[in-house]
Amino acid sequence: MTHANGTYAAASRAAVFEVRDLHVAVDGREILGGVDLVVRAGEVHALMGRNGSGKSTLAYAVTGHPRYQVTRGQVLLNGEDLLAMKPDERAKAGLFLAFQNPIAVPGVATGNFLRAAMKAVRGTEPINAVQFRKELSERMQHLKMDPAFATRSLNDGFSGGEKKLTEMLQLAMLKPRLAILDEPDSGLDIDAVRTVSDGINTVHAQQSEMGILLITHYQRILNYVRPDTVHVMAQGQIIESGGPALVQQLEEEGYDPILARHGIVSTEEVSADGR
Ligand code: ADP
Numbered sequence: 001m002t003h004a005n006g007t008y009a010a011a012s013r014a015a016v017f018e019v020r021d022l023h024v025a026v027d028g029r030e031i032l033g034g035v036d037l038v039v040r041a042g043e044v045h046a047l048m049g050r051n052g053s054g055k056s057t058l059a060y061a062v063t064g065h066p067r068y069q070v071t072r073g074q075v076l077l078n079g080e081d082l083l084a085m086k087p088d089e090r091a092k093a094g095l096f097l098a099f100q101n102p103i104a105v106p107g108v109a110t111g112n113f114l115r116a117a118m119k120a121v122r123g124t125e126p127i128n129a130v131q132f133r134k135e136l137s138e139r140m141q142h143l144k145m146d147p148a149f150a151t152r153s154l155n156d157g158f159s160g161g162e163k164k165l166t167e168m169l170q171l172a173m174l175k176p177r178l179a180i181l182d183e184p185d186s187g188l189d190i191d192a193v194r195t196v197s198d199g200i201n202t203v204h205a206q207q208s209e210m211g212i213l214l215i216t217h218y219q220r221i222l223n224y225v226r227p228d229t230v231h232v233m234a235q236g237q238i239i240e241s242g243g244p245a246l247v248q249q250l251e252e253e254g255y256d257p258i259l260a261r262h263g264i265v266s267t268e269e270v271s272a273d274g275r
């Protein structure tokens with residue numbers, strides 16, 4: 001693994017998220033073969049790579065999806081052993097995953113869903129209904145969301161961009177320590193990418209200590225959400241890490257040269273299943 005700049009050594013803020021030598025298998029087949037990653041408070045890390053390189057696997061494994069079996073390594077959130085926790089405990093500890101394809105929940109109003117999610121994450125701490133409504137409407141305003149979304153069924157009939165913005169609303173309400181955003185730009189046109197990017201930046205400006213791991217295949221969203229560090233994943237490993245210049249390099253050259261430098265023949269796109 002190459003660290004093209006001194007980001008890690010120079011950083012003095014506390015690590016919120018540490019992944020050490022993470023190996024993950026699905027159905028007995030190794031998908032991640034030793035991933036190392038450190039996100040410090042307030043940092044935005046971009047995790048880039050072609051389809052099938054293992055980006056979502058990392059996201060699912062650290063959130064505790066039962067199909068993704070950690071066979072080796074460590075994951076820490078604020079120094080706490082995440083892998084020893086159940087998925088709901090991980091959320092309580094401050095981990096949030098925004099899915100690539102958020103599901104619709106007909107019959108459950110977005111506002112009620114958010115209240116239930118907050119309750120689940122905060123545990124016994126009571127949530128004042130009036131306070132909640134006030135905060136919800138403020139956060140929606142910040143994200144330039146139509147107040148009507150609060151009473152509409154979660155993601156039901158929402159456009160791609162509206163679904164992703166609703167994920168950002170969850171972020172704004174739940175205030176995690178680390179947010180993993182899995183391809184928040186996937187399937188969006190450029191206007192929607194800008195809207196979602198504005199949403200991410202708005203939430204991050206309000207929660208400056210939150211770490212963000214932004215997973216993306218394309219550099220486009222990184223024109224709007226500027227990463228501190230960029231990682232390139234291939235075949236279940238981070239093969240290169242660097243500053244924002246790496247995004248520019250990928251835009252100009254595509255993934256082939258970087259993969260070739262690491263002796264990887266680019267076959268992933270062919271075997272990709274789009275997950
Ligand atoms: P990315 O998110 O970078 O596109 P994924 O993490 O989804 O990549 O996939 C990495 C590899 O792991 C692929 O070969 C994919 O087929 C495999 N994989 C991921 N999740 C599953 C699953 N639930 N069942 C079977 N194979 C999976």
Ligand code: MG
Nearest residue numbers: 055056100275
């Ligand atoms: Mg994926």
